[in-house]
Amino acid sequence: MVHVPRLRLAARLRDGSTLFILGGYLISILYAIIILVPIYYVAISAFKTNRTIFTQPLALPETFTFDNFVRAQKVAVLDRAFLISTGVTVGAEILTLLLAFPAAYAIARIPTRLSSLFEYVFSLGFLIPALAMLVPVYLLVVRIGLLYSPMALVIFYPATKISVSVILLASYLRTVPKELEESAQMDGASRLQMIRHIFFPIARPGVITVLILNFIDFWNEFLFALVMLNQRNRTLQIALTVIKTDRSLDYGLVAAGIVIVVVPVCILFILFQEQIVRGMYTGAVKG
Amino acid sequence: MQIRLTGHSEGELSASSAQHSTIRRNQWRRRVAFLAFGVPAMVWFLVWMLWPLINMFRISLLRWDGLVKASTFIGLANYQRMFTDDLFFYAMRNTGIHLLFGMPLALIPAFFLGFFMSLRLPGFRAFRFIFFIPAMVSVAALAMMFYGIYMPEGILNAVLRLLGLSAWTHNWLADPKTVFGSIIFIDIWTGIGFYAVLFFAVLSNLPNELYESARLDGASLWTILWRIAFPLSKGFFGVVTMLHFLWILTSAAQNVLILTKGGPGHYSLTLGYYLYNQAFVTQRLGYSQAIGVFLFIVGMVGLVIIRQIFRQTD
Numbered sequence: 267m268v269h270v271p272r273l274r275l276a277a278r279l280r281d282g283s284t285l286f287i288l289g290g291y292l293i294s295i296l297y298a299i300i301i302l303v304p305i306y307y308v309a310i311s312a313f314k315t316n317r318t319i320f321t322q323p324l325a326l327p328e329t330f331t332f333d334n335f336v337r338a339q340k341v342a343v344l345d346r347a348f349l350i351s352t353g354v355t356v357g358a359e360i361l362t363l364l365l366a367f368p369a370a371y372a373i374a375r376i377p378t379r380l381s382s383l384f385e386y387v388f389s390l391g392f393l394i395p396a397l398a399m400l401v402p403v404y405l406l407v408v409r410i411g412l413l414y415s416p417m418a419l420v421i422f423y424p425a426t427k428i429s430v431s432v433i434l435l436a437s438y439l440r441t442v443p444k445e446l447e448e449s450a451q452m453d454g455a456s457r458l459q460m461i462r463h464i465f466f467p468i469a470r471p472g473v474i475t476v477l478i479l480n481f482i483d484f485w486n487e488f489l490f491a492l493v494m495l496n497q498r499n500r501t502l503q504i505a506l507t508v509i510k511t512d513r514s515l516d517y518g519l520v521a522a523g524i525v526i527v528v529v530p531v532c533i534l535f536i537l538f539q540e541q542i543v544r545g546m547y548t549g550a551v552k553g
Numbered sequence: 554m555q556i557r558l559t560g561h562s563e564g565e566l567s568a569s570s571a572q573h574s575t576i577r578r579n580q581w582r583r584r585v586a587f588l589a590f591g592v593p594a595m596v597w598f599l600v601w602m603l604w605p606l607i608n609m610f611r612i613s614l615l616r617w618d619g620l621v622k623a624s625t626f627i628g629l630a631n632y633q634r635m636f637t638d639d640l641f642f643y644a645m646r647n648t649g650i651h652l653l654f655g656m657p658l659a660l661i662p663a664f665f666l667g668f669f670m671s672l673r674l675p676g677f678r679a680f681r682f683i684f685f686i687p688a689m690v691s692v693a694a695l696a697m698m699f700y701g702i703y704m705p706e707g708i709l710n711a712v713l714r715l716l717g718l719s720a721w722t723h724n725w726l727a728d729p730k731t732v733f734g735s736i737i738f739i740d741i742w743t744g745i746g747f748y749a750v751l752f753f754a755v756l757s758n759l760p761n762e763l764y765e766s767a768r769l770d771g772a773s774l775w776t777i778l779w780r781i782a783f784p785l786s787k788g789f790f791g792v793v794t795m796l797h798f799l800w801i802l803t804s805a806a807q808n809v810l811i812l813t814k815g816g817p818g819h820y821s822l823t824l825g826y827y828l829y830n831q832a833f834v835t836q837r838l839g840y841s842q843a844i845g846v847f848l849f850i851v852g853m854v855g856l857v858i859i860r861q862i863f864r865q866t867d
Contacts, residue, residue, distance in 0.1 A: 283774040286773065290665075290666075290669035291674075294666060294669060294676075294680050300742065303708070304702055307701065308701060323707070324708065324711065364593075365593050365594040366594055368590035368591065368594070369590060369591045372586070372587045372591035376586055376587040378580075380587055380588070380591070381587070384595060387598070387603075395804070395849070396803065396804065397806060397828060397848070398609055398803070398849050399601075399606060399609070400828075401609065401612065401838060401841060402605035404832075405608070405612075406600075406601075406605065422601055425600070428594050428602075429598070457586060486690075486691030488691065488807055489807055489829075503692075503694075504693070506694060509697075510697060515704075517704070520697050521701065523697070524697050524698060527691060528694050531689050531690075531691070535685070535686070543751075543754060546751065547754040547755070550789075550792055551755075551789070
């Protein structure tokens with residue numbers, strides 16, 4: 267996308283809009299500061315001793331210490347939590363794609379009267395708040411004997427993202443021209459061959475967007491991980507809140523935990539900002 | 554003659570019925586293929602999304618004090634209980650306050666900033682990047698960060714002392730006067746930036762000429778914001794309002810859960826947290842699901858009202 271400045275400077279300055287623009291900059295900068303100062307505070311606190319956090323909260327550390335990371339690891343067993351978070355996220359990602367891609371293909375490319383029914387049912391997913399399902403899903407997990415097992419999250423998480431994944435993927439699959447499909451059919455290609463050689467490659471940007479958006483949600487999920495897992499198997503998000511309750515005033519440990527928890531998503535955000543914003547925007551419009 | 558005619562028409566009939574049956578066979582095969590591809594996702598969705606939702610209604614009719622205990626059907630008694638439960642009343646009042654302040658204080662600045670960025674003045678890319686950061690941080694990390702802001706030795710008090718406003722310092726999360734405002738502020742802090750970037754995305758889709766021609770007619774930026782940008786993105790404003798409404802109603806409970814557990818006293822109790830509390834702390838599963846049903850109905854009614862208000866009239 268080419269970003270053309272919308273207004274020429276000369277035209278802009280002729281009337282009272284200068285005030286508007288100054289105000290806009292003022293509010294934007296103020297809000298940016300309100301966002302960045304707490305982030306800066308957490309980032310530097312992770313490398314400071316608790317005493318200097320309390321006495322000079324905004325000063326840069328004189329000596330960088332990794333002591334907080336070491337002790338946070340001891341208090342909350344962060345390495346195991348990191349592995350569990352990774353396993354749950356990857357497992358749920360794969361399962362979501364295995365479920366959503368075929369369904370999106372069916373809705374977008376197999377014309378039957380069922381497609382609109384399926385699309386309608388999936389779109390109901392946007393209306394169901396997670397909190398409303400918390401207790402019933404918990405009971406279901408107990409009943410199938412997966413309470414305290416990370417497997418429960420691998421199985422459950424995909425359901426929460428099927429709606430948006432199917433709808434995003436279907437919109438990509440619809441862009442495949444019918445002629446391409448027909449000529450492949452004439453050459454005797456089967457459905458699975460067409461999916462592999464035509465539909466999947468064309469929908470790849472959509473698949474990547476879906477993978478990124480779902481990664482953020484699965485990695486960041488808190489509530490269901492909290493009630494379904496126990497101390498041995500908790501995810502990173504739960505481990506982070508444990509650091510606080512164990513040592514209520516050692517903020518250096520908490521800050522170190524926050525840094526570890528947010529790094530993977532931060533990397534994704536820096537690399538794929540455009541896809542993330544566009545994906546969330548499309549998800550909001552379609553929902 | 555008649556025989557030949559019949560024979561002829563029979564031949565035609567059989568030909569067309571053969572054609573008909575291939576069409577029907579194709580149609581049948583298509584349907585089978587559709588189901589083969591679509592059913593797994595549908596089953597997953599029904600079992601883990603729709604069935605739990607229906608189950609919530611069923612459980613709300615039970616008296617069920619903990620997983621290991623037996624449940625008994627008590628009809629609408631859980632709903633009657635709401636009317637005499639002071640805590641439910643406090644939670645409802647707090648959730649109402651949260652919606653009343655949290656929605657406009659996040660959405661109005663967000664729209665202004667989204668519009669401002671859509672002018673593509675120097676620096677808009679940096680703003681867009683920074684504004685979106687809060688939306689990337691998990692609720693747990695965000696709550697822990699705000700714990701560091703609000704604690705007595707935290708940065709909020711440090712900044713206030715720096716500005717010579719020591720009298721304004723508080724133990725923000727422990728003081729009944731400040732606790733709920735502090736909770737509401739978290740969603741405003743995150744919401745403004747996230748929705749601003751979404752508004753930027755929708756306003757970027759408006760054609761440049763709209764702005765340019767309005768400018769040629771001598772319209773100020775305020776006028777363009779009110780007369781062009783807002784009316785043209787009104788439908789999307791409604792969508793964003795719905796998102797934020799549902800967020801405050803349900804997901805915001807996580808901040809309360811991590812930071813205050815509804816306290817001190819009941820000063821930060823919300824309906825969403827009360828649902829969690831009744832299910833997993835007090836172990837009144839039936840009552841917690843009655844609260845869930847109440848929240849769900851409030852949510853649906855709210856969505857319908859928001860849709861009516863923001864219906865695009867063009």
